[in-house]
Amino acid sequence: MVLNKKFTWGGASAANQYEGGYDKGGKGLNAIDVLTNGSATEPRKVTWKKTNGETGATPLVWGKKFKLPEGAIPTILDGYYYPSHQGTDFYHHYKEDIKYMAEMGFDVFRLSLNWSRILPNGDDKKPNKQGLEFYDKIFDECAKYNIKPLVTLSHYETPLSLIIRFGGWKDRHLIDAFVHYSDIVMRHYKGKVKYWLTFNEINAMDMSPYMGGGLIDGSEQNRAQGAHNLFVASSKVVKLAHEIDPENQVGQMLAYSAIYPYTCDPKDQIKVMEAKQAMLFYSDVQTGGHYPNYRLKKYERDGIKLDDRLEDYKLIAKYPADFLSFSCYTSNVLTTHNADAKASGNVSSGGIVNPYLESNSWGWATDPDVLRIALNDLWDRYHKPLWVVENGLGWSDKLEEDGKVHDDYRIKYLRAQIKSMEDAVDIDGVDLMGYTMWSAIDLVSNGTGEMKKRYGFVYVDRDDRGNGSLKRYPKDSFYWYKKVIASNGKDL
Ligand code: BGP
Numbered sequence: 001m002v003l004n005k006k007f008t009w010g011g012a013s014a015a016n017q018y019e020g021g022y023d024k025g026g027k028g029l030n031a032i033d034v035l036t037n038g039s040a041t042e043p044r045k046v047t048w049k050k051t052n053g054e055t056g057a058t059p060l061v062w063g064k065k066f067k068l069p070e071g072a073i074p075t076i077l078d079g080y081y082y083p084s085h086q087g088t089d090f091y092h093h094y095k096e097d098i099k100y101m102a103e104m105g106f107d108v109f110r111l112s113l114n115w116s117r118i119l120p121n122g123d124d125k126k127p128n129k130q131g132l133e134f135y136d137k138i139f140d141e142c143a144k145y146n147i148k149p150l151v152t153l154s155h156y157e158t159p160l161s162l163i164i165r166f167g168g169w170k171d172r173h174l175i176d177a178f179v180h181y182s183d184i185v186m187r188h189y190k191g192k193v194k195y196w197l198t199f200n201e202i203n204a205m206d207m208s209p210y211m212g213g214g215l216i217d218g219s220e221q222n223r224a225q226g227a228h229n230l231f232v233a234s235s236k237v238v239k240l241a242h243e244i245d246p247e248n249q250v251g252q253m254l255a256y257s258a259i260y261p262y263t264c265d266p267k268d269q270i271k272v273m274e275a276k277q278a279m280l281f282y283s284d285v286q287t288g289g290h291y292p293n294y295r296l297k298k299y300e301r302d303g304i305k306l307d308d309r310l311e312d313y314k315l316i317a318k319y320p321a322d323f324l325s326f327s328c329y330t331s332n333v334l335t336t337h338n339a340d341a342k343a344s345g346n347v348s349s350g351g352i353v354n355p356y357l358e359s360n361s362w363g364w365a366t367d368p369d370v371l372r373i374a375l376n377d378l379w380d381r382y383h384k385p386l387w388v389v390e391n392g393l394g395w396s397d398k399l400e401e402d403g404k405v406h407d408d409y410r411i412k413y414l415r416a417q418i419k420s421m422e423d424a425v426d427i428d429g430v431d432l433m434g435y436t437m438w439s440a441i442d443l444v445s446n447g448t449g450e451m452k453k454r455y456g457f458v459y460v461d462r463d464d465r466g467n468g469s470l471k472r473y474p475k476d477s478f479y480w481y482k483k484v485i486a487s488n489g490k491d492l
Helices: 090-104 129-144 160-166 173-188 209-213 220-244 266-286 293-302 310-318 338-343 370-382 408-426 476-486
Strands: 008-012 044-049 055-060 108-112 148-154 195-199 249-255 259-261 323-327 332-334 386-390 432-438 458-460 472-474
Touching: 008 090, 008 148, 090 129, 090 472, 090 476, 108 432, 129 148, 129 173, 148 173, 160 173, 173 220, 195 220, 209 220, 220 249, 220 266, 220 310, 249 266, 249 386, 259 266, 266 293, 266 332, 266 370, 323 370, 370 386, 370 408, 408 432, 408 476
Parallel strands: 008 108, 008 432, 108 148, 148 195, 195 249, 249 323, 259 332, 323 386, 386 432
Antiparallel strands: 044 055, 458 472
């Protein structure tokens, strides 16, 4: 395998799932701080109150419509459990955790800045000093071990105050707020951080408008406007980043996966094509630099009108993302022949099941070829450097009495994923910058809020209700990944 010398290995995280200290050091609340826990069968909920004192909780389901009741203001309520408040306490364990990353040989550590830790209301004139200092300590610790940070500016962490005052990203005020925030952190961390991502899984705007855009009303009109505002903000930040430090590189971050037709009926292929367009719209604009016709036609059909300016489109064309990063865990199957699929036992609550693949307990198929397919799709379309910034296996790991975790299933999964990535480089010549496995250290699941859906190389003693010592235990995969990195992917 011929991964180039500059290929970077590492692991990923997100502040809202990992950091904890949700109300420490002057931090304001963000979108995720008001999310309750869920499970494989129960959705997480956004809790809220109204000015008349009425309270409630609205389920948040990936891919389903979302809207809070009229007048509902997202807030933290007694009687609910909020798993992200504690995360796995990177806030107090960062030294130990970064040391573990160094021991595995990480070149890169992907983390997000908690926007409301820097600007508690999202658009405050002056930054919160304690917030800036917190990340200074982290970046200094990384530098000790020569680990480069890859920083996501917003990993679903829209400040709650912006959601309450403006209804989230549907308002153009958020463009200015985000550029202001980016300006502060890019100047402050100049020299310490060179790789930036703007918005985690930008296409979450469509799949989970509350997570992706802080939208309390996820109507199509609001999602379209929200997406537009994200694109404009991204281009402004690319421009700004290059002005602040010519060495800065700003990437897009897209949720992408392979989608297969269940049958060879062309109608199934059309379904796949349209589902891909729904994802690729976001990279066509943010990385490709222009709105694709299929989306403009859709807006025309659906009567969507954007609050836009001619200048927006000039910016989008002139300042696309420098590289395209993406998350990719599994693949999906679509069909127009649902009854046939059902009769063959290939339908589950999560959709059509791929009979050629195994799945984890959450119904995510483990696809050994998905990365080669995804990388080729994206490379052929944009010819821009790519970066796999999320890929991993969620599993209920078991801590043995001797403090070991035998996660051979994870090793098996990752071995296939890395091989698939190497095939894309070796066989197809894709330009790949690196790989940050999700997640470096165990953290709270984004989709379910559970602790039992673990991804890390290092086990953290914490359960679904926040009990546990938070003590860290390297898993078997920790030692395996160390070997993989040391051999630049040869020793799998
Ligand atoms: C991505 C998110 C991550 C992460 C991952 C795994 O969508 O960017 O934040 O959590 O999915 O998902 P989950 O935690 O739901 O298993």
